[in-house]
Amino acid sequence: MFVARSITADHKDLIHDVSYDFHGRRMATCSSDQSVKVWDKSENGDWHCTASWKTHSGSVWRVTWAHPEFGQVLASCSFDRTAAVWEEIVGESNDKQRGLSHWIKRTTLVDSRTSVTDVKFAPKHMGLMLTTCSADGVVRIYEAPDVMNLSQWSLQHEISCKLSCSCLSWNPSSSRVHPSMFAVGSDDINVTCSGKVQIYEYNENTRKYAKAETLMTVTDAVHDIAFAPNLGRSFHILAIATKDVRLFKLVPIRKESTSTGPTKFEVQIVAQFDNHNSQVWRVSWNITSTLLASSGDDGCVRLWKANYMDNWKCTGILKGDGSPLTGSSGQPTAMSTVLGSSIQTSQNALNGISAGSSLKALYISAHSPNHSHIHTPVGQDCHARR
C-alpha cells in the first residue's frame, strides 16, 4: 500500500466524513465548518473541488450519496438537529466550463429534537428512502414517493430505540431473499447493562419495522456498525465498532410458516480484535466484503481480511507518521527485499548485461545441446509476437 496522492481539502475545521459516490468518481466531504464539498475525479486521477457550500448551522457529521439511479443526490446530517437532501442541478454551460456544479437543497428534515448522528439511504430496491438516527433514540425512515420531485419527503416510520443512537446500517442484500433489515447502534453511556445493537426487520403484514434481535453481548458504547454485502450466503455478517472490533454472524432460524413475528437469529461471534487498544470509531467493508477497515483510538486504520480458511487477520495498518508533510508522497513497500538476496544476485547478473543482449540471449544460450527439447516452447511464443 502506498499514498498515491494527497488532496488539500481546505476545510476550515475538522473533517468528519468523506464519502465516495457509487462509481468512485466523485466524493463528498463534510466538516465542523458546517460545509459540504463535492469533488470530481479528472481523467488523470486528480481531484477537483466542484462545489462547496454551507449546509448546516452546526457540525456536519455525515454525508452520503444516493444510488446514481436516483440522480446526483446527497444527504447530510448535523449537530443542528436536522438532516438535509441536496440535488445537483445541471447549470449553465459556463459553470460547467469553469468546473463548477450547482447543488440545491431539496428538503430539510427537522423531526429530530437532538443532534442527528447518522444518515443512510436504504438499498435502492426499496426506492428512494432515507434513514436518520439521532441522539434522542429515534430512527426515522423517509421516502421520496416521486423521484422527480425530491422536495417532497414523507416520514414513513418512526422507530423508538429507547437508547441514544449513534449509527445505523442497512442490510444491503435484496428483499427478495429476506425482509428489509437494518441495525442500529447506541453509544448511550447512561444505560450500561443492556445490548447496544438492535436489529429491526420489516413486517409485510403490519407494514411496520419490528425489533428482531438485540445483541446482548455488546454492552459498551457502539460507535459504528456495518452489514457486509451478502454474497448469496444464507447468513448475514455484521461488523461493530465498540471498545474493540467485532464480527457477528446472524443465522436466521427457520420459522414456522404460521408465525408472523420477526425472524429470530442465531447470533455467533466470528472474530473480536482489540488491536486498537481502546475505542473503535468506524468500521466499513469494501465492495465484495473481503476486507474490513476499522479506525480506532490508536490513531490507525486497520485492514482485516479473512483467508480462504475463514481466519480473520490484520493484513494492513495505515498509521500517521506524526510529522508534517515533507513533500514525499510515501514509497511503495519494497517487495524485492522480502523475497531475499539471492534474487538480488540474479538481478545483478541481469544488470550486468546490456539491453541489447538481454534475457532473450541469456535464455537461448542456456540451452545445452544435450537437452534442447525441454524449453523450446518458452520464448518462442513471446518472440514470435515481436
Add this chain to the structure above:
Amino acid sequence: MEELDVEAVVTEIPAVSTGKHMGFAWGPGDILVYETLYKAKGASSSGSSLIHEVRKDEDIYSPILRKLFNESHHIFVGLQTVGEDVPSKNKKPQFVSISKNYRSVIRACMEELQQLAVLTKDAEAATRLGNQVSILLAIELIWNLCEVLFIDAAPAGSLLLHLLDWVRLHKADVDEKTREVLQSESPAEHHNYWDVVVSYVLQGRVEEARQMLVKQANLHPAARGMFKLMDKLLSKMPFYNPRSTQTLTEFDVIWRHWHEEVDRCLQDNSFSSNQHLEFICKILLGDEDSLLECKDLLGTWYHFLVTRLLFCHPTVKPTDLHYYAQSCMTMFLDSRSVSEPLDSILLASFEFDIHQVIKDCSIVLNNWWFVAHLTDLLDHCKLLQSHNLHFGSNLREFLLLEYASGLFTHHSLWQLAVDYFDHCPEFGRVYLELQIERVPLETERKALKVLRVCEERQMSEQVRSICKIMATRALRNNRLGSALSWSIRAKDAAFATLISERFLQDYSTRGTFSDLDLIDNLGPSMLLSNRLTFLGKYREFHRLYGQKHFSKAAKLLLSLMTAKIAPQSFWMTLLTDALPLLEQKEVIFSVDQTYELMFCLEELTFSQVAAAASEKKPRQEDDVEQTKVELLRLALARNLATAIVKEGTVDT
C-alpha cells in the same frame, strides 16, 4: 496446514498527527484517509485538512505488466477449456506447454522491463523497474521448478535433466563470462578462464567445458596427455536418455563404472601436476568440500543441490529430493545467514508441499497474478487436494477472486477480470455482480460495453440498473431521446411514461417533435407503457397526415381517443388536430366517426366543467378554450352534414 503468523503491512500516512483519529472511506480501488477526531463532538479543533488516497497495488498501473495481465488472460481462458474430451492422462503435455506459455510471457515482460531499466535516466524509476524484474525473476524461478516437479512430474533419471535445465536457465551469467573470456586476446590466460570451465562442469555442460579445455591444452603441449585424459573422462560422462531403450538400472551401472574410472584417475594422481584439472576431477566425483569451494560460482544452494545430485545421485527419485534439498541448504548457507522466503518456498517445492508453496508465495508477493495462475494450473492438473472450506470457495477460487477483484479497479483491465469470475463456480457470479455495477459509466460507449457483459450473463438486475442510471443522467441533461431509449432498455415503464410526458409537453409548447428517428422506430417496445404507446401512435398520425394519407390518419386519431390510449388532458390537442381534416373539401370522417368525435368532445367538455367547478380557472383561458370548442362544434356539424349527404348519395 499451519498458518504462518504474518505481520501486517504498515503504511505511513504523512501529516496525520498522533493523538488524532484517522477517518477513512473505501473506494473501488483505493481507500481515502484523513485526520479527524471522533470524541469531541461539536468541538472545534484545527488540524490537517488533507485527504490521502491510499492504493493497494501499483502493479496494474504499469504498462508493461499490463501486457503480462493481457497475455496471461488468453492462456488462462485457453486452459479452462483444455481437453475436456481428452482422457486426463493424455493432458499432461498440454499442461506442460501451457505452463511454458505462462513462463514465456513472464520472460517477455522481464526483458521489456530490463530494457526500460537500462534506458531510463531516472534513478528512482530504474530501481523500481529493477525491483519488478527481480520479482518476475523469482516468480519464473519458482514457476519453473513447480513445472518440473508438479506438472511435468518427471520420474527418476529425467528428473535430474530437468533440474539441470532449470539451473542453467536461471544461472545464465556463465555465458556472459564466457563471452568476455573468448573475446579477450588470449582466452586461456584470462583470469576468468577457469571459473568458466568449472561453471560449465558444475552445470553439467560437458561439451562446452571440453571446448574451453582445448584452448588450455593447446597452450601446454607438454601436458597434452593429462588434458586428453580429462577430455576422455568428460566425454564419457553418461547422461540418462529418457528416449532410449536403456533402463535406469543399466544407466546406473554405466554411471558407476564411469565414476570408478574418475576415482582411479584421482587416486593414481593423473592430474596432480595441474591443480585445476585435479579440482575438476574432484568435482566430477562429487566431492563435497570441493563443491563447497565453488560457492561463489554456484551462487545458490539450489544450484549446489543440483550439481551434487548430478555427480552423486543422478538417478535421484522425486520422493528423495527433499532429503537432499534440506541437507544442501544447511550445508550451503552457513549458520550466520538466515534462510529467506525464496529459500523456504523452493524447499517446500522440493518437499512437494504444494499448499505451502502457494501460501508462502501469496504472503511474500503483493501481487496475486502469480499464485492465482499457478494455483489454477495446478488445480487443473488435479494436484490440489480438495480443500473444501466452510467459508465457501476453495483455494483456487479464493486466489482467482482476489486477482480478478484487483483487475476490476483498473479502467480497462476489468474486462479481463470478467472471464476470471466466469470460471469461479462458487462466488464468481456474485463478485462480478458487485464489481461490474461499480464500473464508471463515463460515456454511452462504455455503458454499452458494460451492459453487453451483463446481458451475456443474464444479469437482469445489473442491466436494469445501468440503463436506469443512464436514463436518469440523460434526462437530467435534457437529452430526452437518449433517456427514452435507455429506459426502454431498462424496461422501466414508469420512467418511460415520465419521459413520454416530457416529449408530449415539448410538442405542446413547440409544435414539433425531437428525436424523430427514435420515436418512429419504437416498434414493439412502444407497448412498455401506455403513454409511450400514445407517443408512438401520435407521431404515426403526424406521419400519415404529412404523407396525405388523410383517412388513415383520421382513423388513427379517432382510435387514440376511443381506445383511451390518449390521456384525456391531451384530447383537446387531438381534436384540434382533427380540425384541418374536418375542413378538407373531401369528406374524411364518416358519419359514424363524426358522431364518435362529437361524443369525445362532449365527454371532454363535461369533465372540464366538473373540474372547473372544483378549482377556479382564470377567465381569459376559459374564453380561449370556449372559442376552440365552438369552432370544433361548428366544423363537426358541417362535416356531419356533408358526410350524410355523401353517404346517402352513394347508397342510392
